[in-house]
Amino acid sequence: MDRVPILKIGDVLLVSIQVDMSDQTALQLQDDLAERIVATGCHGVIIDITALDIVDSFVGRMLSTIASISKVLDAETVVVGMRPAVAITLVELGLSLNGIRTALNVERGMELIAAARYDEGGYEPDGDDADAETTATP
């Protein structure tokens, strides 16, 4: 029971972390997530940490790594469900979770991912910058 399950909901992969993360569990989760992103073509990863009483530097680094891997695979990562006490401890410890987006709950996380996809463009063919790769019309 040392694998964290990954659930697919629409265009988003959902991970709910409930167990203490060991090195092996964290590595396994990173591997599994990368594989699932490629296999499903999902554009978002939501990591729920409601069950975590504490986020130390190890978990923080794992979240950052997952966010970086997902980014390379064209998926946005959002961490949701952080408890107030966890946020306070994080700041007191000097950990700021750089590069990680957060949201209050799963639903807001999904909205954030949908908004991020929309902002990236690809929907407006007459854009002036940043979407020059969409000009390859047949």
Next chain:
Amino acid sequence: MDRVPILKIGDVLLVSIQVDMSDQTALQLQDDLAERIVATGCHGVIIDITALDIVDSFVGRMLSTIASISKVLDAETVVVGMRPAVAITLVELGLSLNGIRTALNVERGMELIAAARYDEGGYEPDGDDADAETTATP
């Protein structure tokens, strides 16, 4: 870390069971779920058991109890993510999870809940069969 988090996604509450269930954890989960159903007015509960290597009579009874409580509170319960080995063991043990609906994954579970809500009616005042809502042409 002995509380199982409950995530709200649209009209559905999602529970991913990853830890060994003790008496206390199971009771706490039942209480929390009942409270959340009432507080949110959700009409569906999805219980993901992907992470469980075995479903014994204790877990089976807990699932049945949750399904019964939810039913009384007007919410449909669907168990998703059961492993093939778990299904085989369940049948060999003579446990048949009476009264519990199952689906392959979260997405199918959500479809099942949506379909169950639809079947209950309330959407088609003059409906004779199931496709009365597609007649609204512009």
